[in-house]
Amino acid sequence: MLDQEKLSSLIKDSVSVFVYDTVTSTNDVAKELCKTNDGCILVVADGQTNGRGRQGKSFFSPKGSGLYFSMVFPVSSPTAEFAGVTCAVAVACSRAIKKITDLDVKIKWVNDIYIENRKACGILVQSVSENGVITKLIVGIGINISTVDFPDEIKDIATSLGKRIDRNILAAEIANNISELIFKNPDDYIDEYREKSNVIGKEITYFQNNIAHKAQAVDIDKNGGLVVNENGKTITLTSGEITVRFPL
Numbered sequence: 001m002l003d004q005e006k007l008s009s010l011i012k013d014s015v016s017v018f019v020y021d022t023v024t025s026t027n028d029v030a031k032e033l034c035k036t037n038d039g040c041i042l043v044v045a046d047g048q049t050n051g052r053g054r055q056g057k058s059f060f061s062p063k064g065s066g067l068y069f070s071m072v073f074p075v076s077s078p079t080a081e082f083a084g085v086t087c088a089v090a091v092a093c094s095r096a097i098k099k100i101t102d103l104d105v106k107i108k109w110v111n112d113i114y115i116e117n118r119k120a121c122g123i124l125v126q127s128v129s130e131n132g133v134i135t136k137l138i139v140g141i142g143i144n145i146s147t148v149d150f151p152d153e154i155k156d157i158a159t160s161l162g163k164r165i166d167r168n169i170l171a172a173e174i175a176n177n178i179s180e181l182i183f184k185n186p187d188d189y190i191d192e193y194r195e196k197s198n199v200i201g202k203e204i205t206y207f208q209n210n211i212a213h214k215a216q217a218v219d220i221d222k223n224g225g226l227v228v229n230e231n232g233k234t235i236t237l238t239s240g241e242i243t244v245r246f247p248l
């Protein structure tokens with residue numbers, strides 16, 4: 001059971017912890033809370049009715065069988081210079097999941113966490129701006145822990161950790177790892193990101209202006225860009241979604 005006191009006691013840094021039963025989306029609640037709370041915030045919910053992912057997709061968030069949470073980090077930057085953040089968060093999640101479950105964890109560029117070729121965890125980083133300055137980063141993480149009945153559209157590509165774990169312990173471990181890595185130089189974690197990548201060497205498809213491009217993923221560069229070879233030409237992708245066919 002999610003427990004505000006237990007979770008707070010496991011978090012190393014000074015973070016205000018809010019625990020809810022069901023919310024629309026912890027990212028939305030975090031956005032509201034950071035209007036009246038300075039400093040770092042952690043919002044955790046037992047379930048979400050409108051969990052969201054990247055590219056306008058929804059994130060299936062049934063009550064009780066996953067971990068759905070958002071962290072708010074105050075920042076001050078006129079530009080979106082947080083390119084490394086998504087990679088840092090992916091490394092933080094993969095370290096924590098490995099430590100708590102001992103599962104073999106992989107990262108699908110840019111920041112999905114995979115177990116045995118299926119997605120078990122998604123990450124959505126958003127920002128809040130005031131007068132053209134980014135003032136908060138909102139890092140949302142959803143992990144399927146014991147979910148089994150996935151909707152048809154994701155049932156062949158989604159999985160769960162499938163371990164009995166205390167969600168307070170996993171949430172705290174992830175939060176502590178994120179706090180440690182989020183503002184570090186990518187040099188400090190990019191090798192680990194690269195080692196955990198499950199796309200290097202694979203045929204991928206990326207989309208540009210709604211056009212599908214087939215290419216081969218060859219490397220992750222020092223800033224977390226995906227280096228691909230497309231018809232003999234080397235290109236670095238810095239954002240967007242890729243699709244990869246993993247053997248099932």
Ligand code: BTN
Nearest residue numbers: 025051052053054122123140142
């Ligand atoms: C993705 O798979 O594209 C990202 C999924 C992110 C889901 C998490 S669950 C907690 C937080 N609240 C949301 O609405 N989304 C994120």
